[in-house]
Amino acid sequence: MDDALVRWLQQQLGAPLQRQGAVGGGCIHHAWCVQLADGRCCFVKTNRADAEPLLAAEAEGLIALAAVAPPELRVPQPQACAVVGDQVLLLLPWLELDRGGACEQHEQWWQGLGRAVARMHRNSLSCGPGQGSFGWGTANYIGASPQPNGWQQHWGSFFAEQRLGFQLQLAARAGRCFSGGAQIVALAKQWLSAHLVEPVLVHGDLWSGNAGLLRSGGGTIFDPAVYRADQEVDLAMAGLFGGFPQAFFAGYEAEWPLPPGAEQRAMLYNLYHLLNHANLFGAGYGRQAQQSIDRLLSLH
Numbered sequence: 478m479d480d481a482l483v484r485w486l487q488q489q490l491g492a493p494l495q496r497q498g499a500v501g502g503g504c505i506h507h508a509w510c511v512q513l514a515d516g517r518c519c520f521v522k523t524n525r526a527d528a529e530p531l532l533a534a535e536a537e538g539l540i541a542l543a544a545v546a547p548p549e550l551r552v553p554q555p556q557a558c559a560v561v562g563d564q565v566l567l568l569l570p571w572l573e574l575d576r577g578g579a580c581e582q583h584e585q586w587w588q589g590l591g592r593a594v595a596r597m598h599r600n601s602l603s604c605g606p607g608q609g610s611f612g613w614g615t616a617n618y619i620g621a622s623p624q625p626n627g628w629q630q631h632w633g634s635f636f637a638e639q640r641l642g643f644q645l646q647l648a649a650r651a652g653r654c655f656s657g658g659a660q661i662v663a664l665a666k667q668w669l670s671a672h673l674v675e676p677v678l679v680h681g682d683l684w685s686g687n688a689g690l691l692r693s694g695g696g697t698i699f700d701p702a703v704y705r706a707d708q709e710v711d712l713a714m715a716g717l718f719g720g721f722p723q724a725f726f727a728g729y730e731a732e733w734p735l736p737p738g739a740e741q742r743a744m745l746y747n748l749y750h751l752l753n754h755a756n757l758f759g760a761g762y763g764r765q766a767q768q769s770i771d772r773l774l775s776l777h
Contacts, residue, residue, distance in 0.1 A: 478509055482523060485561045486511065489568070490519070505531065505621050510571060518571035519556070526560045532567040533558055534617035538681075538701035539569075545601040545678055550593035551697040572697055575690040583690065584724045590688065590696030591728025594680075598708045599733060601678035611635040611676045613704040619682055622647070622753050626704055632676070633669030636706070636746075637662045644752035651756065653763060657770045664777055665745060669707075672742065676705040683711045685720020709735060713743035717750055745773060 478497050487493055492513040500508040506522040513519070522532060536555040543552040557568040575583070606614055612635055613626035625643055629635040645658045680687070681702035688698045712729060715721045748769045754762035 478511075478521070478523065479562075479564060481562045482521075482564060482566055485559070485566075486519075486521070486568070489557055490517070492517065506567075520553070520569040520571045522567040522569075524565055526563050526565050529558075529560055529565040531618050531621070532565055534615075534702075535700060536567060537615070538617065538703040539699065541605060541678060541703050542597065542680065542698065542701055545597050545604050547593050547596040547600065549589060549695050550597055551691060551695060553697070553699050569699075572689075572699075573692040574697075575692045584722070586690045586694065586696060587722050587724035588728030588731070590690065591725040591730075592732040593696060594683075594698070594711065595708075595729045595732035598677040598679070598711070601705075602675055605678055607676070607705050609676060611674075611705050612639065617702060617704075619702040619750075619753055620757055622757060624681075624702055624704070631670070632672070632674040632707060633666045636669060636749075637665035640749045641665055641752065644749060644756060647756045648752065648763075653755070655752075655763075655767055655770055657774050660774055661748070661770050664773065668745070668777065669742075672707070672738070673736075674707045677708045678703060679706045679708065679711045681706070681710070681714075683714045684718050685715075688715075688721070707742075707746070708733070709739050709742055710746045712739070713746040714750060716743060717747045741776070744769060748773070 483494055490513060492515045494511055495514045496512045498510050500510050506524045509521040509523065511519045511521050524532065536558045539552055539555055543554055546552045553569045553572060555567060555569060559566060607628060610628040610630060611632050612628045616626050617624050625639050642662050645655060648655060680698055681704055682700065683698065687700040688696065690696050712726065712735065715725065748766060751762055751766040751769055755766045
């Protein structure tokens with residue numbers, strides 16, 4: 478880690494840094510485990526100073542989620558987000574994740590995490606900004622991609638325009654066209670207009686790399702892309718790339734059962750993430766996104 482960052486952290490935390498080590502897993506920022514001489518451990522994300530909006534949005538999302546999370550759901554709270562010289566950092570508490578394999582206790586913990594996410598969704602109906610509307614007060618990010626927001630009253634219009642439509646626009650600017658793109662945007666508006674939705678606060682990027690079990694028990698979520706949306710977008714994303722066991726989904730459904738049609742809507746909601754991955758990472762995801770568009774159009 479840069480010497481200027483080390484000095485800043487020592488001053489901010491009031492103790493010398495005993496050791497630091499790089500942490501893998503992300504593709505946007507550098508991540509570090511920092512151990513202080515007094516025994517405390519912290520998690521630090523760093524990047525160039527021009528990446529400050531990404532980390533500031535992440536910090537805002539974590540604060541918003543923690544405000545509606547039940548006690549059994551750990552959402553790490555930002556201790557600092559600052560530009561230091563030509564770099565930016567986000568300082569978070571260190572979480573000891575449980576990497577153990579399948580066992581009855583882990584299954585119970587995953588069920589508990591599913592229930593906790595459902596309770597977080599439900600709590601947000603009566604707490605936090607934007608109650609009764611879809612979107613978010615500021616634009617943020619999904620991975621490294623901009624995620625436009627604002628507030629809308631109609632879920633179908635919001636998702637079609639601000640999620641699918643925007644990603645298709647990004648693709649077109651890069652010279653990548655998806656057959657049926659305009660039709661799928663129109664379909665999303667029409668299809669979702671008949672779906673009764675309560676605007677809950679969602680994590681927004683709930684794949685297995687942004688959630689886990691804690692060694693001390695219970696579960697945690699982090700690295701969000703928050704907005705108010707259909708609760709099903711989090712469940713759809715959790716099923717897209719694998720990593721969440723069935724116990725997680727069973728726990729959620731036991732707390733808040735999903736209405737009929739959720740499986741088909743998951744395909745539509747996950748098209749957003751496939752398009753985003755295509756824009757960020759290229760051809761393989763582009764093929765998956767096109768296949769998803771073709772299948773959705775064939776169903777309607």
